[in-house]
Amino acid sequence: SLVLGIETSCDETAVAVVERRADGQGRILSNVVLSQFDKHAIYGGVVPEIAARAHTDCLDRLVQVALAEAKIGFSDLSGIAAASGPGLIGGLIVGATTGKALALATGKPFLAINHLEAHALTVGLTDGVRPPYLMLLVSGGHTQLLLVEDVGRYRRLATTIDDALGEAYDKTAKLLGLPMPGGPSVEKAALSGNPKRFDLPRPMAGREDPHFSFAGLKTAVRHAAAKIAPLSATDVADLCASFQAAVCESVADRVRRAMRVTLSSLPEDRPKPFVVAGGVAANKVLRTALVGVSEDFGFTFHAPPLGLCTDNGAMIAWAGAERLALGLADGLQAPVRPRWPLDPDAVKATGAGV
Numbered sequence: 001s002l003v004l005g006i007e008t009s010c011d012e013t014a015v016a017v018v019e020r021r022a023d024g025q026g027r028i029l030s031n032v033v034l035s036q037f038d039k040h041a042i043y044g045g046v047v048p049e050i051a052a053r054a055h056t057d058c059l060d061r062l063v064q065v066a067l068a069e070a071k072i073g074f075s076d077l078s079g080i081a082a083a084s085g086p087g088l089i090g091g092l093i094v095g096a097t098t099g100k101a102l103a104l105a106t107g108k109p110f111l112a113i114n115h116l117e118a119h120a121l122t123v124g125l126t127d128g129v130r131p132p133y134l135m136l137l138v139s140g141g142h143t144q145l146l147l148v149e150d151v152g153r154y155r156r157l158a159t160t161i162d163d164a165l166g167e168a169y170d171k172t173a174k175l176l177g178l179p180m181p182g183g184p185s186v187e188k189a190a191l192s193g194n195p196k197r198f199d200l201p202r203p204m205a206g207r208e209d210p211h212f213s214f215a216g217l218k219t220a221v222r223h224a225a226a227k228i229a230p231l232s233a234t235d236v237a238d239l240c241a242s243f244q245a246a247v248c249e250s251v252a253d254r255v256r257r258a259m260r261v262t263l264s265s266l267p268e269d270r271p272k273p274f275v276v277a278g279g280v281a282a283n284k285v286l287r288t289a290l291v292g293v294s295e296d297f298g299f300t301f302h303a304p305p306l307g308l309c310t311d312n313g314a315m316i317a318w319a320g321a322e323r324l325a326l327g328l329a330d331g332l333q334a335p336v337r338p339r340w341p342l343d344p345d346a347v348k349a350t351g352a353g354v
């Protein structure tokens with residue numbers, strides 16, 4: 001079946017068409033992403049109202065482009081999926097309302113997609129990885145370890161008690177004067193840096209509780225930078241490399257703990273998959289660190305290709321196709337949910353983080 005997917009939860013407007021065959025294999029027919037970061041650059045962060053208006057301005061056209069690139073018409077679709085949370089409410093309303101209008105006009109089922117579920121299921125589309133698997137979701141707004149038991153069944157094992165990892169990258173980039181989005185800037189600057197020059201904390205490492213924390217690390221970078229200001233390009237590179245080394249060790253420690261805890265919940269008779277997804281999963285240094293951890297614990301490592309880690313329409317369309325295959329279509333009254341945890345029963349860590 002062919003599903004159209006619409007993503008407008010933050011600052012990229014994205015539309016895609018994917019195919020899901022009866023055997024569960026997926027294929028991307030088109031995937032168009034329009035990033036708004038130039039519109040928000042002068043404000044130093046995403047401005048919700050500007051984001052919502054920009055989605056309104058270009059979404060209709062992107063739907064046309066996605067269909068044209070896929071060489072199909074509305075009548076070829078089996079369903080229309082739109083990210084309906086979590087995210088910025090203005091953008092979610094634009095995407096979900098457009099999706100519902102298209103569903104109503106074409107008589108196709110509408111699928112209200114959880115954006116985090118879409119990140120979590122992307123490896124099914126790109127690598128054919130099926131649940132159950134252990135998953136690290138690292139993005140601009142979330143940092144979680146999840147047990148993906150099945151499509152629609154997620155058990156949250158850990159979350160961040162303060163900043164998300166992508167947020168920590170973005171704030172670190174900002175304080176070092178690097179351009180947004182911060183993750184790719186920090187990764188690039190770190191390439192020529194010395195990861196051992198600054199002795200930064202490895203937050204939460206060794207702790208028995210499962211959670212993450214990155215606010216203190218970001219503050220440690222701020223203090224280290226203040227001590228040696230004004231910063232040369234070498235200083236910035238060394239700070240980025242040292243920050244990234246601390247991130248990788250901290251995350252690796254948390255993942256090792258989760259692997260120990262979940263070994264018994266995953267099947268013994270086949271490889272245990274470990275999946276990393278979300279925007280920060282595009283980070284090559286982090287990927288390399290997690291490949292190592294996976295090998296140590298007998299997990300197979302999986303991650304979406306770099307371009308499908310950050311927000312895109314294909315992941316929304318794929319989550320829609322997976323849900324459609326299970327008969328889980330939504331009505332047109334489906335709400336948008338700015339906060340929408342994947343696991344409603346999850347014990348809240350103290351502080352932020354849905």
Ligand code: ATP
Binds near residue numbers: 140142181187278279
């Ligand atoms: P969420 O998915 O939690 O709602 P979001 O959709 O805004 O948040 P994504 O698009 O999934 O987030 O990811 C964007 C984040 O990923 C940004 O914080 C960005 O800096 C970070 N990021 C992107 N590429 C890299 C990279 N190569 N290294 C580190 N971080 C990266």
Ligand code: MG
Binds near residue numbers: 010011012140
């Ligand atoms: Mg984004």
Ligand code: FE
Binds near residue numbers: 139140278310
């Ligand atoms: Fe995202």
